[in-house]
Amino acid sequence: xxxxxxxxxxxxxxxxxxxxxxxxxxxxxxxxxxxxxxxxxxxxxxxxxxxxxxxxxxxxxxxxxxxxxxxxxxxxxxxx
Numbered sequence: 881x882x883x884x885x886x887x888x889x890x891x892x893x894x895x896x897x898x899x900x901x902x903x904x905x906x907x908x909x910x911x912x913x914x915x916x917x918x919x920x921x922x923x924x925x926x927x928x929x930x931x932x933x934x935x936x937x938x939x940x941x942x943x944x945x946x947x948x949x950x951x952x953x954x955x956x957x958x959x960x
Contacts, residue, residue, distance in 0.1 A: 885913040887929075925951060928959075935959050 887910065911931040918924040918939060925940045936959035940951035 883915065885915060887911040887913060924954070 914928045918926040923942050928937045936957050939954040
């Protein structure tokens with residue numbers, strides 16, 4: 881799963897983030913997301929969202945090896 885990913889759509893989870901009733905936003909740029917393992921035990925994931933306006937880094941913890949698709953946010957986002 882580590883590597884470069886390309887965003888094709890975003891979905892606003894808060895009502896103030898939504899641009900229309902469906903919650904989808906049409907992007908005018910193609911952000912790139914870089915995902916990597918942030919620790920040796922592979923229980924922390926770092927995700928960086930990059931676009932022309934800047935980059936934002938998020939950290940997530942995977943609380944259980946039995947459910948690797950469930951990530952919990954660790955702290956605040958870091959970036960512009």
